[in-house]
Amino acid sequence: MTKIDVLDSIFEEFFRNAKIFKDREVLRHDYLPTHFPHREEQIRHLGKIIAPVLRGSRCSNIFIYGKTGTGKTAVIKYVMQKLTEKANKLNAPVKEGYVNCRLIGTEYRIFVTLCASLGVYVPFTGLSVGEVFDRFRITLDSHKVVFLIILDEIDALVKMRGDSLLYELTRINETLRHSKVSLIGISNDLKFKEFLDPRVLSSLSEEEIVFRPYDAAELKSILMERAKLAFFDGVLTNGAVSLCAALAAAEHGDARRALDLLRVAGEVAERNGDEKITEIHVRDAEKRIEHNRVMETLKNLTPHSKIVLLSVYHLNKANISRAITGDIYEVYCELCGEAGLTPLTQRRVSSLVNELDSIGLLNARVESMGRYGRTKKIKLGISRSIVKEAFLQDERLGRLIQYHPGCLPKNMQGRR
Ligand SMILES: Nc1ncnc2c1ncn2[C@@H]1O[C@H](COP(=O)(O)OP(=O)(O)OP(=O)(O)O)[C@@H](O)[C@H]1O
Numbered sequence: 001m002t003k004i005d006v007l008d009s010i011f012e013e014f015f016r017n018a019k020i021f022k023d024r025e026v027l028r029h030d031y032l033p034t035h036f037p038h039r040e041e042q043i044r045h046l047g048k049i050i051a052p053v054l055r056g057s058r059c060s061n062i063f064i065y066g067k068t069g070t071g072k073t074a075v076i077k078y079v080m081q082k083l084t085e086k087a088n089k090l091n092a093p094v095k096e097g098y099v100n101c102r103l104i105g106t107e108y109r110i111f112v113t114l115c116a117s118l119g120v121y122v123p124f125t126g127l128s129v130g131e132v133f134d135r136f137r138i139t140l141d142s143h144k145v146v147f148l149i150i151l152d153e154i155d156a157l158v159k160m161r162g163d164s165l166l167y168e169l170t171r172i173n174e175t176l177r178h179s180k181v182s183l184i185g186i187s188n189d190l191k192f193k194e195f196l197d198p199r200v201l202s203s204l205s206e207e208e209i210v211f212r213p214y215d216a217a218e219l220k221s222i223l224m225e226r227a228k229l230a231f232f233d234g235v236l237t238n239g240a241v242s243l244c245a246a247l248a249a250a251e252h253g254d255a256r257r258a259l260d261l262l263r264v265a266g267e268v269a270e271r272n273g274d275e276k277i278t279e280i281h282v283r284d285a286e287k288r289i290e291h292n293r294v295m296e297t298l299k300n301l302t303p304h305s306k307i308v309l310l311s312v313y314h315l316n317k318a319n320i321s322r323a324i325t326g327d328i329y330e331v332y333c334e335l336c337g338e339a340g341l342t343p344l345t346q347r348r349v350s351s352l353v354n355e356l357d358s359i360g361l362l363n364a365r366v367e368s369m370g371r372y373g374r375t376k377k378i379k380l381g382i383s384r385s386i387v388k389e390a391f392l393q394d395e396r397l398g399r400l401i402q403y404h405p406g407c408l409p410k411n412m413q414g415r416r
């Protein structure tokens with residue numbers, strides 16, 4: 001068969017097997033539902049707080065907090081969409097500027113984005129932050145609007161850049177004559193509050209709304225609602241949807257995770273040519289998602305962390321199931337030499353081991369050595385095959401996976 005024929009038959013088979021998804025788009029992360037089970041109270045509360053902007057008053061600043069996947073971003077986008085519709089109908093001078101602080105990153109770019117929401121273009125470089133801020137303020141005042149600024153993932157901004165932008169924004173109303181600003185800050189991490197000046201904090205959280213995690217029953221009803229749009233009738237079994245909900249509930253009630261499990265389970269069923277989505281597909285989906293998550297984490301490590309991990313891999317391959325830092329350091333130095341990198345100090349490597357331990361890629365355990373005190377023993381926290389798979393895709397360090405460290409067999413094999 002030629003290549004084209006192969007593809008033809010794949011496509012045809014896909015259409016023949018297209019009995020699972022009615023509309024897979026509704027399971028994508030950026031799909032915005034029109035109904036939010038178990039968030040009615042938060043939506044009502046938000047509505048009551050922001051309603052005054054439709055009459056030209058500023059509303060209280062709001063701080064929204066909730067763990068990841070509890071619907072904060074989706075709900076605020078929905079509420080803003082509704083507000084804009086209403087404002088247009090009433091001809092009310094209301095504008096909104098949405099910024100994801102983790103993606104937008106710097107004060108400069110945040111002001112550029114806010115200017116863009118007001119329809120004004122500011123160059124991406126060439127001005128000082130102070131100048132962009134002034135442009136933003138002047139533009140805003142000339143628009144004569146109530147401007148709602150939504151700072152999503154605000155903790156990322158504060159952790160990276162401090163609270164100076166928030167300080168300016170919480171005081172901006174003092175310098176505006178024709179426009180007004182209200183702020184909505186959103187975070188899944190409460191710790192960032194410690195980095196805020198108390199005045200900024202009290203101003204930002206004039207109102208606070210908490211999105212608590214969903215339990216399994218709530219997740220199940222969210223999934224059922226989405227599944228009605230996503231799958232053909234009778235495709236999704238009750239066992240599968242319950243399992244998706246239970247797995248996500250066990251992991252801090254994350255609706256994003258539940259929806260991902262459902263989508264991937266559907267894809268697995270589709271690829272197998274099955275007619276129903278069952279618990280087996282969900283289990284398979286769980287493994288695939290976990291695999292992708294680990295691969296992603298591995299790819300994003302710094303070169304030195306990668307080499308530390310690889311050192312444990314090689315030790316493990318040489319039958320040293322739990323290594324001590326000294327052994328790891330020896331292999332690490334050799335691999336650095338091979339890769340043309342200058343090794344870090346043993347102390348730095350030791351802290352990299354701790355970091356890798358905290359994200360689950362390594363597994364460190366302190367063991368008692370009787371009267372010789374205690375020592376830390378380290379092993380891989382993931383399978384050797386996934387490390388190999390990730391490194392084989394790594395252009396720079398890939399070949400180190402096949403390399404055999406000279407310090408290994410003679411001195412160490414069978415030592416522990
Ligand atoms: N009550 C709900 N009803 C329907 N879908 C929901 C509900 N809550 C969350 N979702 C969906 O779950 C996914 C995750 O929600 P969202 O992105 O709003 O989480 P988040 O709280 O902003 O998380 P993070 O803190 O990680 O940004 C989205 O696809 C969203 O549509």
Ligand SMILES: [Mg+2]
Binds near residue numbers: 072073074152
């Ligand atoms: Mg979010």
